[in-house]
Structures are given as structure tokens and as C-alpha cells.
Amino acid sequence: MGDDSEWMKLPVDQKCEHKLWKARLSGYEEALKIFQKIKDEKSPEWSKFLGLIKKLVTDSNAVVQLKGLEAALVYVENAHVAGKTTGEVVSGVVSKVFNQPKAKAKELGIEICLMYIEIEKGEAVQEELLKGLDNKNPKIVVACIETLRKALSEFGSKIILLKPIIKVLPKLFESREKAVRDEAKLIAVEIYRWIRDALRPPLQNINSVQLKELEEEWVKLPTGAPKPSRFLRSQQELEAKLEQQQSAGGDAEGGGDDGDEVPQIDAYELLEAVEILSKLPKDFYDKIEAKKWQERKEALEAVEVLVKNPKLEAGDYADLVKALKKVVGKDTNVMLVALAAKCLTGLAVGLRKKFGQYAGHVVPTILEKFKEKKPQVVQALQEAIDAIFLTTTLQNISEDVLAVMDNKNPTIKQQTSLFIARSFRHCTASTLPKSLLKPFCAALLKHINDSAPEVRDAAFEALGTALKVVGEKAVNPFLADVDKLKLDKIKECSEKVELVHGKKAGLAADKKESKPVPGRTATSGAAGDKDTKDISAPKPGPLKKAPTTKAGGPPKKGKPAAPGSTGSAGTKNKKGPETKEIVEPELSIEVCEEKASAVLPATCIQLLDSSNWKERLACMEEFQKAVELMDRTEMPCQALVRMLAKKPGWKETNFQVMQMKLHIVALIAQKGNFSKTSAQIVLDGLVDKIGDVKCGNNAKEAMTAIAEACMLPWTAEQVMSMAFSQKNPKNQSETLNWLSNAIKEFGFSGLNVKAFISNVKTALAATNPAVRTSAITLLGVMYLYVGPSLRMFFEDEKPALLSQIDAEFEKMQGQSPPAPTRGISKHSISGTDEGEDGDEPDEVGTDVVDLLPRTEISDKITSELVSKISDKNWKIRKEGLDEVAGIINEAKFIQPNIGELPTALKGRLNDSNKILVQQTLNILQQLAVAMGPNIKQHVKNLGIPIITVLGDSKNNVRAAALATVNAWAEQTGMKEWLEGEDLSEELKKENPFLRQELLGWLAEKLPTLRSTPTDLILCVPHLYSCLEDRNGDVRKKAQDALPFFMMHLGYEKMAKATGKLKPTSKDQVLAMLEKAKANMPAKPAASAKASSKPMGGSAPAKFQPSSAPVEDSVSSTVEPKPDPKKAKALGVSSKAKSAQGKKVPSKTSLKEDEDKSGPIFIVVPNGKEQRMKDEKGLKVLKWNFTTPRDEYIEQLKTQMSSCVAKWLQDEMFHSDFQHHNKALAVMVDHLESEKEGVIGCLDLILKWLTLRFFDTNTSVLMKALEYLKLLFTLLSEEEYHLTENEASSFIPYLILKVGEPKDVIRKDVRAILNRMCLVYPASKMFPFIMEGTKSKNSKQRAECLEELGCLVESYGMNVCQPTPGKALKEIAIHIGDRDNAVRNAALNTIVTVYNVHGDQVFKLIGTLSEKDMSMLEERIKRSAKRPSAAPVKQVEEKPPRTQSINSNANMLRKGPAEDMSSKLNQARSMSGHPEAAQIVRREFQLDLDEIENDNGTVRCEMPELVQHKLDDIFEPVLIPEPKIRAVSPHFDDMHSNTASTINFIISQVASGDINTSIQALTQLFQIESLAREASTGVLKDLMHGLITLMLDSRIEDLEEGQQVIRSVNLLVVKVLEKSDQTNILSALLVLLQDSLLATASSPKFSELVMKCLWRMVRLLPDTINSINLDRILLDIHIFMKVFPKEKLKQCKSEFPIRTLKTLLHTLCKLKGPKILDHLTMIDNKNESELEAHLCRMMKHSMDQTGSKSDKETEKGASRIDEKSSKAKVNDFLAEIFKKIGSKENTKEGLAELYEYKKKYSDADIEPFLKNSSQFFQSYVERGLRVIEMEREGKGRIPASTGISPQTEVSCMPAPTSTVSSIGNTNGEEVGPSVYLERLKILRQRCGLDNTKQDERPPLTSLLSKPAVPPVASSTDMLHSKLSQLRESREQHQHSDLDSNQTHSSGSVTTSSSSTANIDDLKKRLERIKSSRK
Secondary structure, eight states: HHHHHHTTTOOOOEEEEEHSHHHHHHHHHHHHHHHHHOTTOOTHHHHHTTHHHHHHTTTOOOOHHHHHHHHHHHHHHHHTGGGGHHHHHHHHIIIIIITTTHHHHHHHHHHHHHIIIIIIIIIHHHHHHHHHHHSOOHHHHHHHHHHHHHHHHOOTTTSHHHHHHHHHHHHHHOOOOOHHHHHHHHHHHHHHHHHGGTEEEEEEEOOHHHHHHHHHHHHHOOOSSSOOSSSSSSGGHHHHHHHHHHHHHTTTTTTSSSOOOOOOHHHHSOOOEEEEEEEOTTHHHHHHSSSSSSHHHHHHHHHHHHHHHHOOOOOOOOOHHHHHHHHHHHHHHHHHHHHHHHHHHHHHHHHGGGGHHHHHHHHHHHHHTTOOOOOHHHHHHHHHHHHHHHHOOOOHHHHHHHHTTTTTTTHHHHHHHHHHHHHHOOOOOOTTTHHHHHHHHHHHHHHHOSSSSSHHHHHHHHHEEEEEEEEOOHHHGGTTOHHHHHHHHHHHHHHHOOTOOTTTHHHHHHTTTOTTHHHHHHHTTTTHHHHHHHHHHOOOOHHHHHHHHHHHHHHHHHTHHHHHHHSSSSSSHHHHHHHHHHHOOOOOHHHHHHHHHHSSOOHHHHHHOOSSSSHHHHHHHHHHHHHHOOOOOOHHHHHHHHHHHHHTTTOOOEEEHHHHHHHHHHHHHSSSSSOOOHHHHHHHHHHHHHHHHHHHHHHHHHHHHHHHOOHHHHHHHHHHHHHSOOOOOHHHHHHHHHHHHHHHOOOOOTOHHHHHHHHHHHHHHHHHHHHHHHHHHHHHHHHHOOOOGGGGGGTTTTTHHHHHHHHHHHHTTTTOOOOOEEEEEOGGGGOOSSSGGGGGHHHHHHHHHHHSSBBBOOGGGGHHHHHHHTTHHHHHHHHHHHHHHHHHHHHEEEEEEEETTTHHHHTTTOOSSSHHHHHHHHHHHHHHHHGGEEEEEEIIIIHHHHHTTOOOSHHHHHHHHHHHHHHHHHHHHHHHSSSSSSSHHHSSSSSSHHOOOOOOOOHHGGGEEEEOGGGGGHHHHHHHHHHSSSSSHHHHHHHHHHHHHHHHHHHHHHHHHGGSHHHHHHHHHHHHHHHHHHOOOOTTTTTHOOOSOOOOOOOHHSSSSSSHHHHHHHHHHSSSSSSGGGGGGTTOTTTTHHHHOOTGGGGGHHHHHHHSSSSBBBBTHHHHHHHHHHHHHTTTSSSSSOOOOOHHHHHHHHHTTBBBHHHHHHHHTTTSSHHHHHHHHHHHHTTTTTTHHHHHHHHHHHHHHHHHOOOOOOHHHHHHHHHHHHHHHHHHTTTOOOHHHHHHHTTHHEEEEGGGHHOOOOOOOHHHHHHHTTTHHHHHHHHHHHHHHSSOOHHHHHHHHHHHHHHHHHHHHGGGSOOOOHHHHHHHHGGGGGSSEEEHHHHHHHHHHHHHHHHHHHHOOOOOOOOHHHHHHHHHHHTTOOOOOOOOOOGGGOOOOOOSSSHHHHHHHTHHHHHHHHHHHHHHHHTTOOOOOOOOOGGGGGGHHHHHHSOOHHHHHHHHHTTTTTTTSSSSGOOGGGGTTTTHHHHHHTTOOOOHHHHHHHHHHHHHHHHHHHHHHHHHSSSHHTTTTTTTHHHHHHHHHHHHHOOHHHHHHSTTTTHHHHHHHHHHHHHHHHHHHHHHHHHHHHHHHHHHHHHHSSSHHHHHHHHHHHHHHHHHHHHHGOOOHHHHHHHHHHHHHHHHHHHTTTTSSSSHHHHHHHHHHHHHHGGGGGGGGGTTTOGGGGGGGGHHHHHHHHHHHTTTOOOOOOOSSSOHHHHHHHHHHHHHHHHHHHHHHHHHHHTTTHHHHHHHHHHHHHHHOOOHHHHHHHTTOHHHHHHHHHHHHHHHHHHTTTOOGGGOOOOOHHHHHHHHHOOOOOOOSSOOOOOOOHHHHHHHHHHHHHHTTTTTTTHHHOOOHOOOOOOOOSOOOOHHHHHHHHHHHHHHHHHHHHHHSOOEEEEEEEOSSSSOEEEOOOHHOOOOHHHHHHHHHHHHO
16 A cells, blocks of 8 residues: 555656556546546636647546546546647557447547547548548448448538548458448448438449448438437537527528538549540541541540549640530531530530630530421430539520521521520529620520421520519619510410529529528539539539529619610610600691690690791790690600601791790600600700700700600710701710710710710811811710720721820820719619619620620631641741731731630740740730630639749749739629639749749639639648748748738638648648638628619719729729720720729718718827827737738727728728729828818827838838828918827837838938927937847948938037937948948938037047048038037028917927036036137027017017027026026917927927926916826835935936936925915825835835925915815825834834824824814724824814924924024014015115124024025125125226126025924924934935034024925926136136137127127117016
């Protein structure tokens, strides 16, 4: 047992791996328990056991293994990570469990396998089980088969792939082991249950006995479709639904899974393909041409045997098909014809879709061969053509079939109609669109009137089938002229028709139910009819559209009646008029008179031909009234117009009567049922009058009304022929003008372009220029609709005329046709037909294409030409190609039949001579344009070989091939290319060029399609292999294409396709799929459903910049099978679509239109702030990357979703750059109108633009930069300031672009950087640009350096961050750069600095290498510029942001510029380099006259003094106060724009320069309203920062460290006084608590915090009422909770406890007992001693009411008496100091103090001065000295003594009322020793020695109320600087006031030299000041 106890103690995982089986058993049992306990499937616990699972199932001990299997099963069922173990565990089960003798083990093993399948790992499990079938141990094989059978039975054939199982079945049936054979039989039965007869062909070769047994079993199976009994995890919700449906009696799967699973398996799919081409007899091609028919028969029989294989391997069957076609077409022996037809049938059946490319060649031959009467031949031909039909689409062979329909031979006609009928049966409403139906119906309608009855019957059957397939609504418009008898016959046939897709189809079509369509088609030939099955499979492209087309079906069909029936009588949709139009006979004049007299007054008819014009006019008026009152149904239109035409009729001479007459015609046409008969009566007259000056307009109105009644196409044709049959040129030109206008109003549909063109040509040849001009205008209008193909008709015109036509076309370029406004009401209820666009554009498109006269060129493609093209000599080949190009060129538009040309050209595509390859590609491009959409039929045999050329190693050949493919695709649409396996075969080739070009092409085309054929899935495995291609470009292109594949196939299918990959690859690909899923664009389906109300082109025009290239418009609007795109090849601009007719442009739905009308940016309150908080709090990614990863894009998308219009966001994040261009265009349009929105989303807009910087497309970049320029201009107008967040997430990326190779881009970026300085401080831009100089891109370095130079030039040295020295050192590094441009830029920048700062530069740069230094010196010499006096360039050079005074603008822009330069000068003056005097530049001189006359407030002008650095020209003129107000102009503006002020100050607070920062903070805290806004948190951070700064030892090392510390000190005082008292008290308490808690915190820190608290305590009496006591007490409570009395006493210092007590005591004293009411915010008062402490204090104060002293700092009560005796003296002194502190009475105060000191020479004023600033003390001392000197009659004060008394006034800042001294305002005394002690510490901290302090007379008396407060402003700092300057000056100068040289803080200037001058200036300044007060 000793051993036992050892392993008992081990943890579970170690037990499970123990070598003792008992230990393992125990471990497995424990593991099982653990697994059962874990409830959460995602618990991290599961991962710990991942490695164990394989061990569980493969344990060597059988008993232990059983337990292990149980545990493993529970694990797999519950752990979400279990999937990772599939492969290893299942292979373990197969090899180590299935061979176990115990049945229980096998059962558990099978269960585990099934469980893995349930958790979506079916493919991996199946793979392992199939491997198991090859195991030598029959037990294992049997168990594997059984597992597969159970899996199939439970999960169904969708989850378990049958093909691999069926493949191995025959082998299993041959096994020697009976058990294996029996199990194989069981699984065969199970498979049969799922796929029925599809299983027969693969098993046809097994042992006949076994087959018989199987047949017997199969018969017993129930006939119903099987259902899976177990579901995958992801499908388990489905299971629940399914149960509900079953209980409701619904169809099991609804339509959810595309019908049942049954048709999913097709026998064809299960077969192995056989390669037969190599097995053809060697002499086959000779024999087939042999003269003896027996030899030919032998050859054919050999082929027949081969093609009996049910599935053939793809290959090049072109020659074989050609040979068979020749036999069918030309062989005289009918038996051979039948045999060849059978061979073709076999090929078509065996190759299926792969045969499609040959279909076009064979179909016409077979159809023409139907002239044979022999039944066996006819039958063979029928079978052949039916099999061939299944390999292609009706669309592809429609041209050939229609051509044969006109054949004279009745048998051919009959058989063709029957073939059409059979073909229709395979179609659905969506695969038989109107565009196809129309030509077929037209041809069949001719046949129903044929003399031969069999032809008629066949035609009836075909029409009946069409009726059944698409429903009456669709077919009726084409049957308008059919009489009732024939119509009934058609309907009768329709009822008999049995569709391949079952009855449902017909009904669905008729009932307008669109729902069943998708489901129905998928269920197709469920019964195992393997040929028919195929149709449903390849059609999902159109299928997806089925619902849309159906929905719109019924209403839309009426519309094309107009265009469709131009030849027949133009039917209208309204049935009444329709018949009337056709029927209305021409009435005799008598009948007309009779009818007219019934409705018109008698007088009217009599006066019609009166000779008096007035009577005729009166008669017309009556006539008009009568017509106006008549009812539509009663109006005899023909009679009325006859009356009007009655003598004098249209020869009327009086224009008034004529005008009335024409107006009446218009009225009749509008109000009555106006027929063409009536129209013919009047049109001639109207055309005659159209050129009349007075009546022309009325004639046009009447014609328009007639056009509306009788359709424009008919009216236009009549009018044109009439106009050109007469000679009057005026009439001709006006008719053309009317027509131009009418086309715009009515739209273009149905117009007969051909007829017009002949008339237009006549017009163009006219001698009259007006006629020519009108004709050209009409052509322009037609161009809008027809597109560039229109020009083809006029290419033979004279060049001069052609150039006019071109100019007109040019004008129309980019416009879209207007929406038709007329002709809608009468002939279309379908004004609102929904979703019909699916077909409509096709139809209009083909119309336009059909107009072009096409030439037949097949006769020119002779066999000689073909042999020339394939000659051995390349020169002859070239000649052949030249000839072909010539033929196509000459013909312009050609018919699709081009004989043997395709095969000949195909051979040239892989010509060894690349020049010929390129020439062939050019010919193919020509061919596409010339043949138009009919080129579709050549896609398979010619198009795919072009794609092969994309793999060429030469770049130019690839480019030509790509252009050719695009030209073809434009004509054919993408469907033809994607159908079949051809494309996937190309992608399979491992040619990197081919792969990258092809994937790039697909990535461009796929997003534009609404649907794709299912065959696209065949490309996916190759796409995955491209994702891991060795070639980086291939990988990139594959990744780009991935989202578009997913867009069409869906994530599920794509993920499923990864199943066949290696595990490592699979994980990578799945990760990419996840990524792509996030970026997956939406399908462009919106346009499909767009309601196409006749909106004309206006919709897209609005959102499509006309410059958008063709592709763009295609992507957004044209659907996948676009016939109409033919014109594009000619380089149409975005309106080419519209050429196809009025429907196309209206694709953008109305709904979208409404969407787009709203604002594009939605203002979300505080949205931006929230986003910044999120970024700060790291809730979102910080915008910082080298290239944007997907998560950044996703994040931006999410953030934008709430504040950017949905449609705009779709454009912004579209994968196609065209859409980005569109988005930018929209943003530019909305910039002005949505300023608020733009500013609200500015951070997002800028981030989006940074993404655009990473795009490779230049047009987007240019557009983005254009937008940015406008944006920053707007922002500066709005006085907006960029936030740090916006700047840091944008500027670095903008700077990347400054290194672009294109000049124009660099220029733009520089312009933007320039404009940015208006909205973002230049000093902050500087570091970003500096960072840019570190780039590897030399252009970027150079540009950044130049930009730095510009900044320094514009804004002075102050922009250099962190310090000018550091910045210049970094810039100087680049002088040694290896790139010349960078070197120059660096040198120029330093020269710029030199121009501003002179030799100081060398000091700042530090040491340079000799070479660099010499370069620099040389450059400086060359620049030959004297250093200018000012660091600030004249402001006009950069447009100031505010248009106030220049200097103000300067101030605002330059911010703290002065500071820096003054520092530099100070440094200079310290080191004493007297520099040559310079003349002050004009703009820097004081304009005193201006100031004197100005009565504005002094505040705005003050900065000018500072700005211009005059403070040292004359000592007396110093006005330092505004120094702290560097931004004061802004403050004046306070009310108008607080936000910008604050932003500006804040930008200064963040400055790298301490002084600027402190100054700005002081500013903030000078404005009470602002200061009070600071929250506790902010104040805590600020105080922490300031105190830390004061304690920072490094500051003392700075040359002016003392100054800084003093300024900070003042600022702290300011903060304490000005902030919200509650907040600051609270902040200090928290700070104290933190500092005491923190071990690292220095005792000095806590001490300073406490001093601040003491300061606050002294302010309490004034502020007690504004304080929220409850909050303060809560803070104290928390403090006392953290630091109970005992803990506080343990502190090293006694200060904390005293501070706290002092605070509480003061509060108690001020509030009295009421203080106890303020404990409301404390939840549990017992937690601290606060309440008890307060109660004690209250009691104590009651006891000692008299004594006010409770400060423990006092040494005893004796002081009190001492204090009271001095009180009066103190009060008196306090008064005096108050006066000195005030601006007005400072002199008086000083005088009084002087008197007082004289009187009481022993009086001590030291305590009053002690707490004030250094400056104040020296000021008082100096003041006293001055008075003394004055009194003693000393006239002049030497310069060394400082400032004149007058100036003192201006220097003296006004103390603020709330400021109080450190003394206790409440009258309590403070012991002097405390103050002395404190002062010593402070002096020490500030780096002052304490000796001086001791030299002073000892303090005998203590004054507790120093009245002069320390002035909390950085003015002191300035003054202290001045005093330092002075001291330095004293060292350098003898006190000679007349000396001309003084140091000014900005530059060296020349003083006016004479003292008188100075005095004069002093006086003037004094006057200015007093006038301002």
C-alpha cells in the first residue's frame, strides 16, 4: 500500500499519466467527475486537459481505457476547445478502440466520433474513418464502416460527404472478409436511402449477385425523403423549428435549406471522370475524312464507345467536335449523321457545362440538318440538341436558333419550334427574361400563321410552354395581335405542358407568388433525372433575382408594349384605347359632319368656312368651349379634327384663327381618345405650320399632345417623314428642334433610331445652316440615350461636320438623360413597377444594339485566310491577322457568325512571337466592340484563352490581355465567364502572373455583380492555395479578392471549403476568412430592388461626380448580365449606362434618394469628448500604427456609425476607390452647409483621411488633400482649435505624404501644413515635423526640414521644441545627409534661423564636423542677409486667424514667442556681448500718436508694448502687467468665443516651456468663472504637479530656477484663492492623505500640502458660506478613517495632526453647533473619530468663550496681551501697506510709510514685507529711497537705482480682494518663531541662504496682520527678471543714463539718445495711462 499512498497524493493530471494502471484509473475517474461539474463550455478549465484526451482513448489497459473513453466522451460533448483534438483522438479511436474485443469500447468509440461530428468536425472525422478503411485489421474496417453508416443515418447526406464513401464501396464489396462485405451492403442501403438512383452508376460494376441483393434491399426502403435525426450544434435551433413545423404540418425544412437534401447528390458528381482524347484511334482524323463510308463509320463507332462513359475529363475537344459537326452537316450518309449526332450527345452528357463552349458551333448545324425526314436521324438529332442545350443557356444559343427560324424548310421550322418548346420547359421565370422572350415570341408568332399545320402546332406548343413558364402577364404583351382562336390554342397547349420543374412553376407565375420561386427551382428533378437536375444547379445566379423579377412581373409587362410594338399598332396598356387605336376606321366626311354637329353648336359648323376672319375666330372660340366641356367618352376626335381641317383648314390665313385652331387640336388630343387615324389627318397641317413665327409654338404644343396620345415613336416617325418630304427648311429645323425637346420629355424608349438617322443625315447635308444646327442638337440629345455608338453612323461625314457633331457630343459627356415627364400617365400603370430593372435595361439595351446595322463577315473569313493565320512563317501569320483587323474595321458592327475565325485566333494567342500575340489581343478587343453582346457565345472558346495570356511573363502582353478581357466582359457581363470550370482551371495553373492578374480582375469585377453562378465555388480551393502562394503579389491579390468571393458565396460555404486543406493552412485561411468577413462588402442588390419610377438619370447624377470613370458607374448600377454595356468599350463616361435607355439611370432607388438628402454628419452631443475619454481610458485602440490594421478600420467604422449617414459610410468604407472619391465629393459639397457636423466628427474625418493616405490610388489622395485644404480653411474661419487627440492621430500620417514622389501632392501637403498652423499652435506642430525628419524617405526628410525653416521664419524661435538648442542640433545632423536635397534643406533652415537670430545660432547648434561647419558658413555667407531685428515675421505673410489688429493676430498666433527670445537675450546680456545697434523696424515702433488719440480700453493695446520687446529701451516705460496676458486680446473677446480662448490658453498650458505654461495657468486662474470650473480631480492633479515641480531639485540647476519656483509659488497661491473652495479643500485633503500613505512620497511634499491647507484655513472666514461643508467633512471623515489618532501620532512630524485639528477648530468656530448638521454625507459615522472630535471641540469652545486662541503653535497666553498692545500700530501700518498695494494710492502709501518710519525710527515693518514677494519688498525699499532722495533735493536718480516713481504705478499690480496674507485673518495670533522657521525652510527650498535673514534686526514685535498680500501673478516673475537684467547692466555699464546702448529683451535697438526725449516719452505714456483709467 506504500506505493498507493504515493500516487494518491498526486494531482489529477499526473495521476492520468502515471505508469500504474490503478493510478490512471483513479485519475480518469476524477477527471470524469471534474468534466461533469464544469458547467460553462468556455471555461478555461477545459484547456488544461487538452493534451490528455488522446491518452484517455488510447490507454493500453482495457479496463482503464473504458473509463477513459467515458471521460473523453463527456469532454468532447461539453468543452468548446474539444474540436482541436479531433484528428488525433479519432485516429486513436480507429487504431486502438475499434480493435478491442469489448463491445462497450467500440460503442463508446463510435459515440465519440459522432460527438465530434456534432461539434462541427465532420470532415476531419470522416477523413480519419476513411483512412481506417485501409487498415489491415478487418475489425477496424468494419467498425469504421459502421461508424460512417450511423453518422450518415443520423446527420444526413449534407454533413457526411458521400462521394469519397461511394468511391471506396466497390473495393469494400470485393473484400475477402464477409463481415466487411456485409457492412458495405448495409452502408450502400443507407446511402441509397439518401440519394436513390444516383448510387446505381458507381456500383454498376460490382458482382452481379451482390448487386441483386442490393436491389432487393433497395426496393424495401420507404419512398419518403429521409430526414436527419441529429443536428450539428449550429443547427440545433433549426431542430426546434423543425419540430414546430412538423406539429403545424408544415414542410420539414421550409425553404430554409433550398428545399430537401435529396437533389444535393447527383450521380454525375459521384463518378470518376474518364480521359478519352488520348484513347481516340491514332488515325481517327484521317478516317473521318475518308471517302469510304465504312471507314468513317468505324471512326465514329470508336468515338461512340468512348463517349458512353458517363463522365468525361475536361480537355480540348475542339477538333473532335469540329469533325463530328462536319459529319452531321455535310455527310451524305444519313446513318453516319445519326451516329455522329449520338457521339455529340455522349460528349455533351459526359462533359456537361464543359461542352458549353462548343455549343454555339454545333447548334446551327444540327438545326439545319432537321431537313432530314428519317425518324431515326431526327430522333438522334433531337437527343443531341437537347443534351447540348443542357450544357449552355438559351441566351447563348438564341441568336443561332432565331436565325434558323426564318428557314424556308417547314421541317426545320417545326423541329426548331419543338426544340424551343423543350428548352422553355427547362427554364424558369427568371432564366427566361423578357429580353429573350421577345425575339422568340416574335419569331413564333410568324410560325403560327404558317401554311404547314405541323409548323403551326409546334409554334403553338412553344408559345404555350412559354406561357406556362413565365405566366400570362409576361407573354400577353407579345400576343396582342393574335386572334382569339389562336390564343385559345396557345392556352390549351400551355395546360398540357409538363414542366421539368413540376406544375408549381406555372402556377407561381400566374399567381404572382414570388416566394416559391427559389425553393422550387432548387428542388428540380428530384426523381433522379440526371440530365434535368443539371439545369437547376447552374442557374442560381438568376435564381437569386427571381423574387425581384417576379414581384415586379405583372405590372411591368405592359410597359414595353410601346417599344415592342412599334411595327404593329403601338398598343397602350389601357385596353379600351388599345383596340380603338387599332380599329378606328377612317370616317367619311359626311359621317364626320354628322358626329360633329351632335356635339358642336350649329352656328359653329356653319361659320367654319366663313370668309370673314372674325366670324371664323368666334366660331373657333365656341368650338374650343365645346371641346373643353366635352366628356372623354363622348368626344368624336376624328370628326372634330376633320371639321378643323375642313376648308380653309390648314391654309387658314389669319394667324389668330390659326393659333386657336392649333390649340383646339392640342385640347382634343389631350382630352379625347385620340387615335392614329385622327393624328394622320392633322399632322401634315401641323408640320406645315411648325415653322410659322406666330403659330409655330401652338403647332409644337399640338404635336406634343398627339405624341402623348399616340406614342412618341409613331408620332416622331410620321412628323419626320412629313417634314423631310417638303422643302421648307424652317419647318425642317423646327421639327428637329421639337423632336429634341420631345425626346427629353418622353424618354427614348421605342424610338426607331434607324429611321431618324436617315433623316438626320439628310438634314446634315442641307444647305440651310439652321437645319444642320438643329440636326446636330438632336444628335446631342440622342447621344444622351444611345451613347457613343451613335457616332458610328456618321463617320463618313465631312470632317468639319464631324467635328461639330463631336463638339456637341462632348457637351453632353457626363450628363445623364433627364427623367421622362410625359408619356407616362397614359400608357403605364407600371410607373411604379418595382424591381423590374432586372430585365428592363437588357431590353432597352438590346434595342439600341439592334439598331446598329450589323454586317455578315463570315463569307470573308475564307479557309485561305484561316490557313494564313496558322502559317509557319510569322510574316504570313501577321498578314493574315492584318487582314482580319481590316475586315472588322471596315464592317464596324458585325454579326455573331464569324466562321472558323475563333479557332484560328485562339491558336495565335499562344504564338511564340509576342508581337503577334499582342496583335491578336487587339483584334479580339476590336471584335468585342464590333460584335457587341453577341460575343457571349465565344466566351468559352475565345474568352478563356485570353485569360490564359494573363500568365505571360511580359508585362505589356499581360496589360493588353487584361484590356481585352475587360472589353469582352463589358459586352458580355460576368456570368458567362464564371459559369463552368474554365475559370477555376485557369486559377489552378501555378503561374504567379496568371494568378495575380486573374485574382485582381475578379476582385474588381465581383463586387459589381448582384449574383454569380454557383460554379464560382470551384475557384475557392485554388484561391486558398493562392493565399499561401510563394509569390507575395499573388498572396496579396488573393487576400484582396477574398471578401468579394465571400460576398457571393457566404462565409459558411467558404469555411466549409477549407476542410480539404492541411491543418496548418486551414487555420491560417480561417483566420483570413474571419478578417474578410468583417470587411465583406454588401452586395449591390439595393439597385436591383430600386423602384424604377421614371426618374431618369437625375438620381445617380446627383451622387456621381461626372468625372467618375466608367467602371465606377458599372459597379454602382449595372447588373451582372448587362447586354446594354456594349457602348462602354468606346470610352463612355459615367453616363454611358443611360445610353441604354431611360430605365438604367434610375437604378438608385428613390428611397436611397431620400436617405441621401439628409445631413451627412449627425451632431452627437459630447460625442467627440466621449471618444477621447474612451481613447484615454484605453477602451479603444489608440490611433497609432505603421499601416492600418483591420481592427483600426473596424473601430473607426463603429465610431462613425452613430454620426455619419449610413449611405456615406458605405461609400467611405467601400473596397473600391471610386466610392471613396464619391464620398469625398459629397463631403466637399456638404462642407459649408454642415460646419457643426464636420467639427463634431472632425476627429473621425481626420482618422478616415489618414486611412486614405495608405491607399495607393492617386486620384483618391488628390481628392483627399483637396478636401483637407478646404477643411482647414473652414476650421480657421470658424476659429476652431485642433485638440491634441485630433492632431496626434492625423499630423504624423499627413507628414508621411510630404515625401510623395509627385510634386503636386507634396505641394498640397505643404499647403495643408501651412493652414494647420492657423488651428494648431506652430510650436506643437514642430515636434511632429521634427519626427518626420527621421524618415527613411529622403524626399520626406527634405520637405520636413524646409517646413521647419518656414515655421521658424514665420513664428520665431519659440516654435522650436523642446528647446531651440535641441531642435537646431537635430536639424544640424542633416547637414551631413547623403541626399543632396536633404543637405540643402537643413542648411537653408539653419540659415533662416541665422537670419532671425544672428551668430547665436552657432552656440545653439553646438559642435559640428569641420566639413558640415564649412558648408554652413559658406551657405550663410552666400545668403548674404543681415540678421533682422525681429524673431517674428510680419504677420501679413500668414493670413491671421482674426482680422483684428495685426499685432493681435500676431499675439494670438505666436503665443509665447516673446518669452523665448527674451530669455535668449537675457543669456546674451548676462554673458555680455554688446551688439551693434540696429534701427528698429517700422512695425515694431511705438505709434504714440495713434495711442494718444485712441480712447479704447487699454487692454487690447497693451500687448503691443510687450509684443514689440520695448521693455528695456527705456527703463521708465516698462509696462509689464500685460506680460502675463499674452493672450489678452482674446480675453476681450471672452463673451463671443470662450471656447476658443480656453482652447488657446490650454494649448499654452501644454507648452514645453515652463514659463509659458505657468503664465497660461495663472491666466486661467485669474478669471474666477474659469477657475471655479476646475473639479476636485483636476485640482488634485494640478496641485500635485505644481508641488512636485517646486520640490524638483533639477529646477535649481537652471539659470533661472529661482524665478520658476517663485512663479510656481505664486501660481499655487492663485489656485488656492481662485478655485472653488470646496473643490480645492477636498483636493488638498485627498492629496495629504495620499502623500502620507505613499511610502515613496517625501516629507517635504506633505509639508507643502499642509501649508496650502493652512493657507486655506486662513481664507475660511471669508469663504465659509460658499463651501459645501458636508463634502469637506466627508473628506475629513475618510481621512480620519484612514488615519485614526493613534496612527497620526506615529507620524514623524506632528504637523498632520495639528493641521487637521486646526482645520476642524476653525470650522467649528465659524459654524458653531450647526456644524454637527453637516454630517449628512457620512453613511457610518462610527467609522472615524470625527463626530466625537467635533463634539469635544464644541464643548471646549463653550467653556472658553473668551479665549480665541486654540492654535497649538502658540507658546502660551502671554502673547495675547503683547498682541493687543500693538494692535493699533498694526492697524495703522496695515492701512499704509494697503495703499501701497493699490494702483491709485501707491505714492501716497509710500509717502505715509516714509513719514511713519521717520517718526518711529524703531518701528519694524519687516513682518509686513516678509510674506510678500521679493519684488514687492525691493519695490517698497526703492520707493522709500526715492522719497528720501527727493526730500533731500536730489534731482536726478542714477539709473542704477531702478525705476522712476511714475512708472512704479504701472508696475504695481492691483491686489485682488480675496487674497489675504498668510497671517490669520480671524485675529488669532501665530507665534513668530513658527513664521521664522517657515520662512527659513522656504528660503532654503528656493535656494536662498538664510544668513541675510539673521542679519536683520530681531523681531521684537509680532504683527499678525501683514496687510499687503503677495501678488498672485507672474508679474513678479517679470520684475524679478528685470531686476536681474539691471544687475547685469550695472556690471557692464557705468551709471550713465545717456548711454545709447541698452539691452532690450527682443533685440538691440537705438534709443533716441537724449534724456529730454525720454522724459517726453514718459510724460506721454503717463498721459495715456491716466486717460485710460
